[in-house]
Amino acid sequence: MKTEADDTFQARVARHAALADPARLRIVDLLTLGDLSPTELQSELGMPSNLLSHHLRTLEDAGLATRHRSEADKRRSYFRLAAGALDGLVPGVVQNASRVLFVCTRNSARSQLAAALWRQVSSIPSASAGTHPADRIAPGAVDAARRHGLDLPDVAPRSLDDVAAAADFVVTVCDNAHEELPEIRGIHWSVADPLRAGTKEAFDRAFDDIAHRITGLVPRLSAA
Structure with missing residues (x-):
């Protein structure tokens, strides 16, 4: 048959x-x-x-x-x-983490969304920071979070130098930050910058990309 x-x-x-x-x-x-x-x-x-x-x-x-x-x-x-590449297969890497630190350039969109999404699904603490922080969180990121039922903290973006700790499991979520920080040991997610287009669709795509990646990472980390 x-x-x-x-x-x-x-x-x-x-x-x-x-x-x-x-x-x-x-x-x-x-x-x-x-x-x-x-x-x-x-x-x-x-x-x-x-x-x-x-x-x-x-x-x-x-x-x-x-x-x-x-x-x-x-x-x-x-x-x-690739999306769905490992459906039915189990990756072979597990790591310990005391905190997950999401980093982008401005700490105004992608890293903020990632840290908030992480808090919804994992007991491991999370934080976010930027290599060159903006004055405020991007309104487009706030709106995208609201559309998906996610609350972003009402705080100003913060500098990586003020937030990072030696034991952090670092996730860079933009190419600029990753390429600016070659000495940082961690992982990289090449998430497209929604601020470039500035549209609702661009922020939703970034949100969905980050959410998908977090779903995959959560079972791979255990609390240190």
């Missing part, structure tokens, strides 16, 4: 074949936590660039990973796990 369409079956075959290679499985494990550039992956894996390129193309062809250009340095690209 034929229970699955041929194209769906072949997609599953390609995904399992791609994950059968130890290097590609390691890349996918890393991407389950955040987005990484080829340079960052090469440093993490210690493999030649041509071999890494082969593995990344294979993951793209199998529908496991996607790439896009950095909003900061257009010469740079980031790889991220």
Whole structure:
């Protein structure tokens, strides 16, 4: 009896074949936590660039990973796990965290939304900060939070220098902050800046992207 369409079956075959290679499985494990550039992956894996390129193309062809250009340095690209790539599969990395610190440039939208969303679903404390904080939270972020039933704290954006602690599990949620802070150990989510477009749709897309990523990260962290 034929229970699955041929194209769906072949997609599953390609995904399992791609994950059968130890290097590609390691890349996918890393991407389950955040987005990484080829340079960052090469440093993490210690493999030649041509071999890494082969593995990344294979993951793209199998529908496991996607790439896009950095909003900061257009010469740079980031790889991220494709939506639904690991449905039915369990990632193999778990980490301890005493606090999750979400960081963007202005601390006026993405990092504020991320910290508030995190508080809804995890007992691990969260905070947010910016490398160059704005004077106030962006009205578009406040409106997006309200549309989704989320309350943002009525506080001014804060500087990373004033908030960060050595034990924080750091999540950068914008390319500018990530590329400005190469010494910070943590994970990166390449979330598009909703302030660039300034539209309701842009803020909703950022909200949905962050919410999806938080859903994936919560079971991967345990309280330190």
